[in-house]
Amino acid sequence: MRKVVKDLNNIPASLVSKEAIDSLQNIIDTKDNSLIKSDIYRGKYLKTDGSKGDEVVEKLAEIYHGKCAYCEERTLIYIEHYRPKGNVQGSRHGGYYWLCYEWSNLLPACHECNKIGGSKGTQFPVSNKHLTHADCLTNNQKINPVKVKAAYLNSKEAPFLLHPEIDEPKEFLAFEIDANKNGVSIIGIDGIGGRGDKAIGICNLNRQPLLLNRLDYINNYVNTEIKKIFAKLSKGSISKEMFREEMKELFQKLDSHKTDEKRTFTLLRWFVMESADNFHKLAISNLPRNEQEVALAFFKAYKNGTL
Incomplete structure (x- = not known):
């Protein structure tokens, strides 16, 4: 929403x-x-x-x-x-x-x-x-x-x-990897039994197809792209400087997607890019430890304008 x-x-x-x-x-x-x-x-x-x-x-x-x-x-x-x-x-x-x-x-x-x-x-x-x-x-x-x-x-x-025309969903909703790692769940953040939780339950927003489709976005449009960049660096097909540029271009693309209202799951796209913690937990937590550390460092540099 x-x-x-x-x-x-x-x-x-x-x-x-x-x-x-x-x-x-x-x-x-x-x-x-x-x-x-x-x-x-x-x-x-x-x-x-x-x-x-x-x-x-x-x-x-x-x-x-x-x-x-x-x-x-x-x-x-x-x-x-x-x-x-x-x-x-x-x-x-x-x-x-x-x-x-x-x-x-x-x-x-x-x-x-x-x-x-x-x-x-x-x-x-x-x-x-x-x-x-x-x-x-x-x-x-x-x-x-x-x-x-x-x-x-x-x-x-x-x-x-x-009500999407009255309320600001960002104040009530967030995302996390499903406990069984079978998808991306939407969660309420305004307290147990609050409007976030209630809205999720009323519309059944954690039904299985939605869990999987949100995960597909993470895997296909974020995680996979990062893996490709690391693979090119590992194979020597790009330099470290090119690696930095490709990571920056990816972050810029993801930033543009989060404001593109024509795309599905715009709230999720915004949430992933909102903080280093969100990016780490949702986008790169299944990468090898060393790649997680590098990707997270580059993301933090991008967010503070030093990448």
């Missing part, structure tokens, strides 16, 4: 159309979430060539670069309601039906992060209480523009699930 900037004033037309407004009023009047129209929150429209498109899906795919808001893997985009539009698992809350077309409540998610049973589904635990539609009314307005925004609601409910 990474911090994402979404322009909440640049709302897809389908979400503010007359059809959407009329539909929302009907849903609120009846409190019937079965009346929610996926064509509206997906943004169905007819393209000039006669084919059909999904405006909201397309806009979220552009903003999130085709990645899941939670696990950061590239995915077929499914519209995820951060606050469930239906019933909320484990509570008597009837669901946030009045937020069904709210732009700040719509995120792109993969099937695995959002499926019912084992992942988010309709889970939405909070520290305070789940707000109802009545809690968000002002002067008998059916919808208050401020009180339906995710940032306002989060300030009142204190949800455990991180």
